[in-house]
Amino acid sequence: MSMLEEPRGGGACGFPSFLYPGQADLGSVLAEARRSTEEKAAEIVRLRWQVAEMAGDELAECAQEMAIRFASGGRLFAFGNGGSSTDAQEVATTFLYPAYGLSLPALSLTGDVAVVTALSNDVGFDVVFARQLAALGRRGDIAVGLSTSGGSFNVLQAFEEASRRGMLTIGLAGDQGGKLAGLGLLDYLFVIPSSSVHRIQEAQTTLYHVLWELTQHALGAVPAPQVHDAG
């Protein structure tokens, strides 16, 4: 997970600094809290549209490529750190046990604590995903890596390994794309243009859900009416 700081004026978390000395009354703080929530809701709505505008074509193309890999027996591997590790789990379970459509083979490389701690302890945290891809991955598979900063070393190393193996490589990053943008070997890199880690993660969630929907569409699956969901 990135340690990007929220570059906002005034107090942390986008709150005006006058709230911090402790002189404000509860009513005004709660009013400020409501205003802040409304502002953030509007911000992520705007950011999603910005992503749709910037990356819509590429998303459709990427999903088409993913569908081709799945149709040929490819599997998906997802990885990330911290909050992004939970996104990797969400990506894997979304493809493997979907709300509708085809169940597709997908695995999160962050789920097995024995593997993750063994590799980290014996070799180093930087190889924690790359080594798993070296063992499990093959040509025609799909690697999906998430990093809000684009700078996570283990994600970068995993992409190098995936690329060597002929996997389709899809990166999700934020801000300027960090080192992932400079890597030059990704088939697709989606950069969320925001400096807030939280908004980046929220837009990335939409982005990989949309990729899943488009992949299902490309494979001919039709959305079913939403009745029940395990999540």
Added chain:
Amino acid sequence: MPLTSTMHPTVGEAFLKRDRAGRALAANSERIALACREMAARFRRGGKLIVFGNGGGGADAAHIAVEFMHPVIVGKEALPALALSNDSATVTGLSSREGFAEAFAHQVRRWADPADMALGISRDGRCENVLRALEAARELGLFTLALVGGGGGAIMRDRAADHILVADSDDPAVVKEIHVTMYHVVWELVHVLFEQPGLIGDGGAG
């Protein structure tokens, strides 16, 4: 390779269906502020946050726990939080012997102290084990918060939590996206209020 002709309209539709739910989130701002005030007071009293959910909601539980335990903003205090869906040995062990409906309630009963908070995630509000864990938490005097979607299911019907935040969509993927913004905002506001003990009191709200 050329894209199939139906892909582009599908991209537009995918983003469009997120727009309404995204805008509707703002209607929860009052509920969010009140929940965060009580959570901040309970953290001040030494309470911890216990989080649970199924499927992708289990991943959200882990995300929420790490958000509090390892704050993304440098200088913010780490606050105690625990996700009950992380330990597959416990979850599968409990499910195997007690039934999946007990997977979280059992853990809540063992872990809970009266100053604690329980946060359950269920994208359709129908998860039996989330409902039971919220009920167990409430019986033990914990603060209870639920993140649900759609009609809110049994959790909403039974008012199974003191605070219920509803993502206004029937699509579980969209519900998750709204939930992520909700819990990010909750984390921020809890910290803002936590840093103002004079305002929130020492837990009287709890």
